Amino acid sequence: MTAAAQKAARGLKRDFGEIEQLQVSRKGPSDFVSAADVKAEKVLRQELLKARPRFGFLMEESGETKGEDGHHRWIVDPIDGTTNFLHGIPHFAISIGLEMDGDIIAGLVFNPIADEMYYAEKGKGAFLNDRRLRVSARDSLADALLATGIPFRGRPGHAPFLTELERVMPHVAGVRRAGTASLDLAYVASGRYDGYWEKGLQPWDVAAGILLVREAGGFISDFDGSKEDLAKGHVVAANAKLHKPILDLLAGKA
Ligand code: LIP
DSSP, X not given: OHHHHHHHHHXXXXXXXXXXXXXXXXXXXXXXXXXHXXXXXXXXXHHHHHHOTTOEEEETTTEEEOOTTSSEEEEEEEEESHHHHHTTOSOOEEEEEEEETTEEEEEEEEETTXXXXXXXXXXXXXXXXXXXXXXXXXXXXXXXXXXXXXXXXXXXXXXXXXXXXXXXXXXXXXXXXXXXXXXHHXXXXXXXXXXXXXXXXXXXXXXXXXXXXXXXXXXXXXXXXXXXXXXXXXXXXXXXXXXXXXXXXXXXXO
């Protein structure tokens, strides 16, 4: 997984470097970023197939490919934070999750610009480069820094999101919207954020990050506290002390 991410990242860093020039072109960089997305996904597929030829794939650009072994599936986003990439904002990541019989057993989130490789294997802890990760120890919402995602043009849920934000804002130290779900979850795992919530994400946005949070001692669930459903993409992640208080805030119970 690491080798595949690093190989794909070489091309992404080169393409990201060209975005600045494209920003000023009349046509703009949209097609260029789509091509960068497809190119990175092709490299990831090639490298992961070489390593595990019988595994299946669920990839953002090319969809589902069944594997011969029938148990393992790579869940891959070649550029999570596509809009950031498109606008020349250096906050995006390659996200690779490995699922076995429906359970995420390995995850990797790589921000090639910051050179931050987050990774975890089930039961073996979560790491940032060579540092072991633990979620934050904050136990007061008043001190907590949370992150979220804001629906935009063409996405549903504008009014419900504003209700969630109205319920959360008065009780916390701050709310951030950075635009890359896999890094939002990695930041919860590393203790940078004390919690994160977002609805309607894709499996490839969250598969790796879900494991990072759990292996760093955090909790992640759907908005009602039940196990997250990759098909729905509604997640609330936090450290052990703040997870339930955040669920209650979002539900209007606090
Ligand atoms: C993005 C997520 C982000 C969400 C955006 C978008 P993409 O994924 O990482 O958290 O708010 O709407 O879904 O589309 O850049 O891979």
